[in-house]
Amino acid sequence: MTCDLHPGSSFLHQLDPRLKIVIVAIWSFLAALIQTLPAASFALAGSLLFALAGRLSPRETLTRLVKVNAFLLVIWFLIPFSFSMPGRTVGSFGFFTVTAEGLQLALLLTLKANAVALGALAFFGTSSVTQLAAAAHRLGASEKITAIFLLMLRYFHVIRQEYVRLRLAMKVRAFRPTFSLHTYRSYANLVGMLMVRSMDRAGRVHAAMLCRGYTGRFWFYDHFSFTRLDLAGVALAILLVAGVLVLNVI
Amino acid sequence: MSSKVLIEVADLNFAYPDRPKVLNNFNLTWRAEERIGLAGPNGVGKSTLLFLIMGLLKAQSGVIEIFGKQRREEKDFQAIRPQMGFVFQDANDQLFCPTVADDLAFGPLNLGLGHDEIHRIVERVLARLGLMGFEHRVTYDLSGGEKKLVAIGSALSLNPRLLILDEPTANLDPVTVARLEGVLAESGLPYLVVSHDHEFLDRVTTRRLEIRPNLS
Known part of the structure; x- marks a missing residue:
């Protein structure tokens, strides 16, 4: 635990x-x-x-x-x-x-x-959060909400890391935020790229879940x-x- | 028994929308106990082939026969996916649960196994990986090597008949690669592994397959 x-x-x-x-x-x-x-x-x-x-x-x-x-x-x-x-x-x-x-x-x-x-x-x-999520599910929280909660918890960090990496990649190419259109455009690209990557990742995560026998029902490993x-x-x-x-x- | 065919791929053609074909009349016969290494340059269709075999993509034409039966629809693949342990290139795609135990339990839960049995499976798989005591470790806190091993574990916990691994050694240090080789050898399973590391393929596979770029 x-x-x-x-x-x-x-x-x-x-x-x-x-x-x-x-x-x-x-x-x-x-x-x-x-x-x-x-x-x-x-x-x-x-x-x-x-x-x-x-x-x-x-x-x-x-x-x-x-x-x-x-x-x-x-x-x-x-x-x-x-x-x-x-x-x-x-x-x-x-x-x-x-x-x-x-x-x-x-x-x-x-x-x-x-x-x-x-x-x-x-x-x-x-x-543990898993226990709490499973418990919330037993208490009537919908399977979808519970699954979204658990996935959010897991991928928050992954997406954050991706954000940090992209931000560093901008920094090493001499990006410094200023009060300019270039800055806003760059930030917009950063956010856009994060969204696209998250979409792609969601697709791959789903594929990986399918490979392990996921058929639309989310089971919880707890009793x-x-x-x-x-x-x-x-x-x-x-x-x-x-x-x-x-x-x-x- | 030794000549039994696990997977037979015949005349497979695939292209992503608005892109040149990646697989052109591709053929593959994977016999039981064969450990196949799949190599080839980037973008040649190695991962695509694995996705087609898993039924995650649909080929434009061709035949995919798995465990002696032709598989076409999502339904056909659903039935056999858990028997083919698939390990994704990025462990972060495969491990989506908060803790290691949850991830190892995900497949068995989908198979409808009971809690006690799943607990035994989790313990056994962790022992096979040399990761005893990792049950309640938080997945995002694991090192890259540990994540990869757990990802393989999440396939092993399904008790599959074969393994399919997409570039398992990418970004791993030599020590972790050696551990991975041990896990593969001990699994006793036939597997198909995509890799650019030719020395790794020499050590762990019995047959090499090279996909060449489609120049047509």
Whole structure:
């Protein structure tokens, strides 16, 4: 299972991927609806518990969370200042005033976003993409969508490499992007060439699939079973969901 | 048994649209246990011939007989393609799954085999390739040589009756070429291999076939 972000055999690694998708869906939906700070803090703590149960590598997880929080910076720059009308003023920078409501909302959003991100990382990072795709298929995602997802995953890198090669080939022939028609034309050629190559490759991949007995049905190399461990996962999830709900009402 | 014909190609003609003919009344008799090397300059129709044999292209005229039966329609080819392990020139075309195990399992899954049996096949093929423990390696992270070996594995996992390889040694270092030769020898299968590497062909084949440019 080295295909996943965090290889291992923890409690979360052993959960049925189908169950993981369901839990993440419910957990994210719930986190999105949270209105109070205690409930949001509890949700984040719950996600942290999931992350611990999945034995996520702290460093990689933090790097990913930093990316999420970079987006939240924008919120911190805007929302504390945008409640000027009814809010209690906490402080002011010249023309701008910071309100308690604004700060509270920014904090709430930050907690919620991190809870969702960490929860998803904990569950999805402990299954291989193949497992998750197969699980999504079992849960009703169409065969086509699932196949497209898997193929996209595989060929994204191939096409990227092709792009990098073409770009280098342009560079070694002294191409330097400027504000000129030549630059735009060259970029258009690059994009066009990538598309043509991708088309050709798609044809060859299809031919290769035919050679291995593909007849239009996409089979998944996975089998799932719902075990007692999964029941424990369900119980844990229900407990945490209940906690969030109770705290959100209080 | 030794004179049994695997593939018989007779008077095959093929041209891509708006281009000169690449194959002109081409003939080939491939007998069981023969290991054929196919050589010839670029653009002479070597890959085209392989695609025609696999039924991926349609000839303008001529006869293709595989395993004792004439094959014409897509349907005819569908039935026998898994018995002919075809290895594409570019392993990136052949390996399209996220992980090595998925790719090795793709053919057997299409054949309708069960999970446990497929698991055994994957393990066995990886052992034959000397790639034990590669099951869950991500395909795009493999080296060029590893990719090529896995591509051959994806053909072997079908348990084919013969192998067809399109320039398998292209871009490989000598060590990987030696590994590939070992895999081919151990497979015990008859094969047809296209290559520009004449020394490689001398080592691994029992018969050489040269396609000449069509000058007509």
